[in-house]
Ligand code: HEC
Ligand code: HEC
């Protein structure tokens with residue numbers, strides 16, 4: 233009688249078992265990886281080697297983002313300040329506060345504080361800070377209310393769909409360029425008559441914006457989009473160069 237099942241098939245049940253085992257492990261690992269904040273990112277809030285309260289320095293002391301992130305409007309990357317920037321004040325202020333010990337150690341040894349980077353786009357995408365903040369996009373649109381954060385967290389997804397959402401409708405985010413670093417700015421703060429005198433209004437607007445009580449984000453955004461000829465890239469090569 234012909235051997236119906238070839239010899240190797242004796243091993244089949246074992247192979248299936250091993251495969252199933254590997255699959256389950258991979259699925260568990262994937263769920264873990266994708267479901268923890270580092271991957272979904274929103275909410276990712278690593279512990280920094282030295283606490284740095286943005287709320288105290290920005291809200292309470294009134295410091296501008298560019299005092300520390302001094303490359304943000306001139307370069308692709310926005311730098312993290314060096315120890316000297318902190319010590320400009322902290323060699324005098326809060327000299328004995330234990331919360332500043334790692335900064336003092338860094339000052340003495342010359343080794344930089346190892347800040348943990350929170351936001352990171354993959355290497356195959358091109359992102360440029362200056363191209364955004366000099367075109368009326370505020371830190372607020374991409375990093376949230378940093379001025380109120382005791383500890384910085386990842387506030388927006390920074391996924392491709394998220395980038396494209398704004399690139400398709402930048403009018404939802406554009407603001408007068410003297411308000412880019414003001415994270416508390418609201419469309420309601422704009423005086424319509426002054427705004428129209430400075431920037432005009434969209435060509436096909438049905439009413440006179442300068443006579444309105446208040447302008448909406450869309451009205452402000454649409455005006456600036458036309459005025460500055462804003463055209464964020466939607467093609468693949470725009471961001472994958
Ligand atoms: C006195 C200096 C100082 C000022 C002023 C300041 N920052 Fe920072 N910022 C830091 C330091 C130090 C870090 C790194 C530690 C941390 O993430 O908390 C940082 C981190 C950040 C990060 C996270 C960077 C990453 O790792 O991805 C963002 C976003 C940020 N700052 C935005 C802002 C914005 C927006 C403003 C203005 C409203 C501002 N900062 C003002 C010092 C400053
Ligand atoms: C322009 C001056 C100035 C600079 C620059 C500055 N700070 Fe401060 N910082 C202050 C002042 C003033 C206070 C005290 C605020 C208070 O008493 O409420 C303070 C407080 C602090 C505290 C104590 C917060 C607490 O809860 O006790 C930490 C930590 C701190 N700063 C870290 C830093 C770091 C890190 C840097 C550099 C990235 C930095 N600061 C740069 C002025 C500065």
Ligand code: HEC
Nearest residue numbers: 297301304309310311351352353359364365369370371374
């Ligand atoms: C259009 C969105 C967008 C705007 C506007 C924006 N950022 Fe960012 N920011 C990002 C992205 C994306 C990254 C990650 C960059 C990378 O990996 O190269 C980032 C990273 C950072 C970092 C970490 C250092 C770095 O460059 O990798 C700091 C600090 C920072 N931003 C501060 C700011 C400040 C301050 C402002 C406002 C003046 C601002 N950002 C405006 C999207 C934005």
Ligand code: HEC
Nearest residue numbers: 358359360363367373395398402405461462463464470471
């Ligand atoms: C909140 C709105 C907004 C978000 C979010 C945003 N962008 Fe933009 N982007 C703009 C605007 C506005 C411009 C300027 C277009 C212009 O100058 O005509 C721009 C321009 C660009 C440019 C062309 C500038 C240059 O240097 O060539 C690139 C590339 C780009 N964005 C990449 C990204 C990437 C990658 C992300 C996501 C990580 C992103 N953007 C998220 C609004 C946004």
Ligand code: HEC
Nearest residue numbers: 353354357390391392395396399465466467468470471472
């Ligand atoms: C506005 C900027 C922008 C444009 C335009 C853009 N991408 Fe992306 N793309 C990104 C960013 C940012 C990421 C990284 C997303 C992340 O880290 O989650 C990405 C990731 C990817 C990935 C990796 C898979 C993933 O989802 O993470 C692929 C593949 C990709 N893009 C293909 C394309 C193609 C094809 C086009 C043209 C149809 C395109 N992209 C246009 C910004 C852009």
